Amino acid sequence: MAFVALGGSAPEAVQQAPRKTGRVALLLLLPGMSYLALFFLTPFVSLVLTSLKQPDPSGVIGRYDFGFELGNYAYAVTQYLPQILRSFSFALVATVIALAVSYPIAYFIAVKARNKPLLKGLLLTLVVAPFFISMLLRTFAWKQIFSNDSWIVNTLKDLGVFGADSYIIGTNFAVIFGLVYNFIPFMTLPIFSSLDRLDLRLVEAGADLYANPATTFRKITFPLSLPGVISGTLLTFIPISGDYVVASRDFLGGPETAMMGNVVEANFLRIQDYPTASALSVMLMAAIVLLVSAYVRKSGTEDLL
Amino acid sequence: MKFSLGKFLLPTYVALTFLFLAIPIGYTFVFSFNDSIKSNIIWRGFTWDNWLNVCGQQEVCDAFGNSLIVAVSATLVSTVLGTMIAIALVRYRFKFRNATNLILFLPLATPEVVMGAGLAAQFLDFGWQKGLGTVIIAHTMFTLSFVVVTVKARVATLDPALEEAGRDLYANPVQVFWKITFPLLLPGILAAAMLAFALSFDDFIITQFNSGALDTFPKFVYTAAARGIPAEANVIGSFVFIVAIAIVLAVQIRSSIKQRKLAK
Amino acid sequence: MTTDFAAQGADLELVGIRKEFPGFVAVENLDLKIPAGEFFALLGPSGCGKTTTLRMIAGLESPTQGQILIGGKNVTDQKPHQRTVNTVFQNYALFPHMSVLENVAFGLRQRKVSDPVAKAQAALDMVELNHLAQRRPQQLSGGQQQRVALARALVNRPALLLLDEPLGALDLKLRRQMQIELKAIQIEVGLTFMHVTHDQEEAMDMADTVAVMNQGRIEQMGAPEKLYDRPKTAFVAKFLGQSNIFVGEVAEADSTKVSISFKGHKLTAPAERVEKSQGKVAFGVRPEKTMFHESQPQASSDVNILGPGTITDIRFTGVSNQYQIDIPEIGELTVFAQNVGKSPVVELGAEVWVSWRVEHGFGLADLPSGEEDTE
Numbered sequence A: 001m002a003f004v005a006l007g008g009s010a011p012e013a014v015q016q017a018p019r020k021t022g023r024v025a026l027l028l029l030l031p032g033m034s035y036l037a038l039f040f041l042t043p044f045v046s047l048v049l050t051s052l053k054q055p056d057p058s059g060v061i062g063r064y065d066f067g068f069e070l071g072n073y074a075y076a077v078t079q080y081l082p083q084i085l086r087s088f089s090f091a092l093v094a095t096v097i098a099l100a101v102s103y104p105i106a107y108f109i110a111v112k113a114r115n116k117p118l119l120k121g122l123l124l125t126l127v128v129a130p131f132f133i134s135m136l137l138r139t140f141a142w143k144q145i146f147s148n149d150s151w152i153v154n155t156l157k158d159l160g161v162f163g164a165d166s167y168i169i170g171t172n173f174a175v176i177f178g179l180v181y182n183f184i185p186f187m188t189l190p191i192f193s194s195l196d197r198l199d200l201r202l203v204e205a206g207a208d209l210y211a212n213p214a215t216t217f218r219k220i221t222f223p224l225s226l227p228g229v230i231s232g233t234l235l236t237f238i239p240i241s242g243d244y245v246v247a248s249r250d251f252l253g254g255p256e257t258a259m260m261g262n263v264v265e266a267n268f269l270r271i272q273d274y275p276t277a278s279a280l281s282v283m284l285m286a287a288i289v290l291l292v293s294a295y296v297r298k299s300g301t302e303d304l305l
Numbered sequence B: 001m002k003f004s005l006g007k008f009l010l011p012t013y014v015a016l017t018f019l020f021l022a023i024p025i026g027y028t029f030v031f032s033f034n035d036s037i038k039s040n041i042i043w044r045g046f047t048w049d050n051w052l053n054v055c056g057q058q059e060v061c062d063a064f065g066n067s068l069i070v071a072v073s074a075t076l077v078s079t080v081l082g083t084m085i086a087i088a089l090v091r092y093r094f095k096f097r098n099a100t101n102l103i104l105f106l107p108l109a110t111p112e113v114v115m116g117a118g119l120a121a122q123f124l125d126f127g128w129q130k131g132l133g134t135v136i137i138a139h140t141m142f143t144l145s146f147v148v149v150t151v152k153a154r155v156a157t158l159d160p161a162l163e164e165a166g167r168d169l170y171a172n173p174v175q176v177f178w179k180i181t182f183p184l185l186l187p188g189i190l191a192a193a194m195l196a197f198a199l200s201f202d203d204f205i206i207t208q209f210n211s212g213a214l215d216t217f218p219k220f221v222y223t224a225a226a227r228g229i230p231a232e233a234n235v236i237g238s239f240v241f242i243v244a245i246a247i248v249l250a251v252q253i254r255s256s257i258k259q260r261k262l263a264k
Numbered sequence C: 001m002t003t004d005f006a007a008q009g010a011d012l013e014l015v016g017i018r019k020e021f022p023g024f025v026a027v028e029n030l031d032l033k034i035p036a037g038e039f040f041a042l043l044g045p046s047g048c049g050k051t052t053t054l055r056m057i058a059g060l061e062s063p064t065q066g067q068i069l070i071g072g073k074n075v076t077d078q079k080p081h082q083r084t085v086n087t088v089f090q091n092y093a094l095f096p097h098m099s100v101l102e103n104v105a106f107g108l109r110q111r112k113v114s115d116p117v118a119k120a121q122a123a124l125d126m127v128e129l130n131h132l133a134q135r136r137p138q139q140l141s142g143g144q145q146q147r148v149a150l151a152r153a154l155v156n157r158p159a160l161l162l163l164d165e166p167l168g169a170l171d172l173k174l175r176r177q178m179q180i181e182l183k184a185i186q187i188e189v190g191l192t193f194m195h196v197t198h199d200q201e202e203a204m205d206m207a208d209t210v211a212v213m214n215q216g217r218i219e220q221m222g223a224p225e226k227l228y229d230r231p232k233t234a235f236v237a238k239f240l241g242q243s244n245i246f247v248g249e250v251a252e253a254d255s256t257k258v259s260i261s262f263k264g265h266k267l268t269a270p271a272e273r274v275e276k277s278q279g280k281v282a283f284g285v286r287p288e289k290t291m292f293h294e295s296q297p298q299a300s301s302d303v304n305i306l307g308p309g310t311i312t313d314i315r316f317t318g319v320s321n322q323y324q325i326d327i328p329e330i331g332e333l334t335v336f337a338q339n340v341g342k343s344p345v346v347e348l349g350a351e352v353w354v355s356w357r358v359e360h361g362f363g364l365a366d367l368p369s370g371e372e373d374t375e
Helices: A003-007 A023-051 A071-112 A117-132 A135-145 A151-158 A172-196 A200-208 A213-224 A226-242 A260-271 A274-299 B004-031 B058-091 B097-109 B112-126 B132-155 B160-168 B173-202 B205-210 B217-227 B231-262 C050-058 C100-110 C116-126 C142-154 C172-189 C200-206 C224-229 C234-239
Strands: C012-021 C024-034 C039-043 C065-070 C085-088 C160-164 C192-197 C209-214 C217-222 C244-253 C257-262 C265-270 C280-285 C291-293 C303-316 C320-327 C331-338 C351-357
Touching: A023 A274, A023 B058, A023 B097, A023 B112, A023 B132, A071 A117, A071 A172, A071 A226, A071 A260, A071 A274, A071 B004, A117 A172, A117 B004, A117 B173, A117 B231, A135 A172, A135 B004, A135 B217, A135 B231, A172 A226, A172 B004, A200 A213, A213 A226, A226 A260, A226 A274, A226 B097, A226 B112, A260 A274, A260 B112, A260 B205, A274 B112, B004 B231, B058 B097, B058 B132, B058 B173, B058 B217, B058 B231, B097 B132, B112 B132, B112 B205, B132 B173, B132 B205, B160 B173, B160 C085, B173 B231, B205 B217, B217 B231, C012 C050, C024 C050, C024 C217, C039 C050, C039 C200, C050 C085, C050 C160, C050 C192, C085 C142, C100 C116, C100 C142, C116 C142, C142 C172, C172 C192, C172 C200, C192 C200, C200 C224, C209 C224, C209 C234, C217 C224, C217 C234, C234 C244, C234 C280, C244 C265, C257 C280, C265 C303, C291 C331, C303 C331, C320 C351
Parallel strands: C039 C192, C039 C209, C085 C160, C160 C192
Antiparallel strands: C012 C024, C012 C065, C209 C217, C244 C257, C244 C280, C257 C265, C291 C351, C303 C320, C303 C351, C320 C331
16 A cells, blocks of 8 residues: 655665565564464454353443353444444545545645655655644644634624534534544545556646546546555545544534444443444444455455555 | 646645645644643633643653653564564565465554454453553554555565675675665664554554553543643644654655765 | 685586476576686576576575586585675676675675775776775766676685676677676686676677577587587577578488488588488578579589579678578578678669588588477
């Protein structure tokens, strides 16, 4: 994918077919991969097991026994269907908006600033700059900016656009706004990476063959940037679907904007209803896996990293 | 030309977007100077106090310190493990290549809430106490794939003939690694380490599920958001931002000077 | 770590070398002996196994079977850093993070030789690059990098120096100049050089001995003039220079000459220049040994004549004119005529006869592909 966009002027990759065999490869892989196996893969097992647990007969809160309680899933779905649906619809809307907002930026940096390395580096830094302030502080700033007695809300009220009771915080708009804001870099960088590799002579060839700028974009530029677009879409949609900070009532959310993540947080950390929280997590992960496997089936695994 | 207006459209849009992106940064920075008492919501007046006396709110400093400890530890481990994996991926042939790629990719594609809940469930099943150790374990885990991706890109630029030349010139494999491979990989390894550090420092969701009573900086901000985030937190946030931007810009300026020197 | 360095070069011997990769055999059955102090060229098209052979000698690959002996010692199991062999790589492989001087001194430092810096500077002196000692390789031109790579290898005075198509990336003029310099250096230091290349002119120009390699085997080996004058296989005849080839059944054979019947014509070659004198045999002659005539020449026992045919193509290459002549029922022949200004002026379509002296022909041990014996 596209994490090396900040690499700047890295030297070109040298063609190297992996050549050496032998035990050295295993020695190099073993520590890291066993670490991941233990602390990334097996947690999924724990998650599934926990989602099937039953309440401890003694009734102590937070204590559960291993079981096979599939009913946990039914409970989770019926209880939290609105939040589940909301997560995916927010993620979809926010991703589409982020794509629309980010694509021109990526295009500008990759195509228009292609021959000015200092400018390119500066612009990439500006895109990534919000990352360097804690995501929580960023989101909190928006909360203050959109709060009920903020300048913006008051101005909108004065202009008559807002009624006396109108508010921004706690609306779907606020949450989606916050999500889009936080994930613009995730969408921009992969698209930038794809467009950076675009051979501009192809665009020139299009013009030479009588295509106007709009058609050239539609038939040449955009299709060639598709890998980056898909990367960016996955990198945006997936984290958003599990997010709960933005939608939290302490930030930009309200009583009607809870997402799946908020529910998992509440159930796991406050109510201590581990099975329900785990069931929701498993379902979320299953949806993501379906999405990613559709992608992998099309493009293979070598391009993932 | 028909599109002369269009020529200004894109740059203007980009400039406006960057302005938009900068708004919360500016807000945070400005309010770090707010003469607030407890909650930093209404502007009361300008003061240097918050900057001069950051640890006036002790919890903020403690949380910041914890974040640093976690980030440094996790970065060290994941950079070493990740670099080894990256070298293996590019240079060696082995079975289960597809499985390895997939396993490395999954953390990048898994929502943090799932990873956080999963690890927490596992620590519960193992009976491990949640605290500094579990946070470091968690952070190492999710930064590993990022390190692999970053270093892998750098390894791909390394001409294998250079290492062969080293062996041809009487360096044994260990010497070849330290005298040739490692120096040439170093920029990529450093970039990976910086990325891992940044990701660990800013992480919230996975941390919240796995840190127990320990406060990291993001966790502190989250819990403080309900009652009001003290200005000192803004100070730390702004400070980290300035340092990070300075490092990035310094790296870019240095590499462009180097490029210019080589081109002479 | 053996660091027995010869004051002069050492013998190289390959015995029964075979190299298999998953899916194909790169080197079939190689037996080779290069005496010390010689400039040896391994010549062949890409994919013939020459680079693999070089890498096995350097220790960068292990043979599947067979042995490698340097100076009589079996080094087959030695790692590259233990062998007294150095390589000049195709793209130079200069370490970008070290200065030119440090590059040249690298091998000396690894071997813990005393005073590496002075020796490195002396080596740079030899290739006239001392003034660039502190630069980085990226700041040097292709020809300069090539010379640094050479100095870096030579400074270690290896028993055997391997060169992997070292001049490939240079332009023509620079390449010619480097060929002269390389040969001069080799004679001066007296080391054994093994030069791998696909450029036959380069091989013939520089080497004392040339081995022509094809599909993992050495087809013919010897001094360049001998190889050129008497190629023994169809591959060598067509890879080293050009040849006109004629395939026919042997009609007569005695102790002085052999004749074949080629599409109704009798072609003769001296018996000592013919490899095979039974059944279907391929005869050949170099285009520069042939001439064409505008009227039918007189038959003679010293001369082979074919014709009449028409000139279908004329190419001007400065030094010579190259003529393609199509003889009906026989095929196409190539004739080179040196441009001395007084050659007959012919045009496309002119009717000509082609002739060559019997002593210039040769007979091959095999047949060109497509004409195999159906025994």
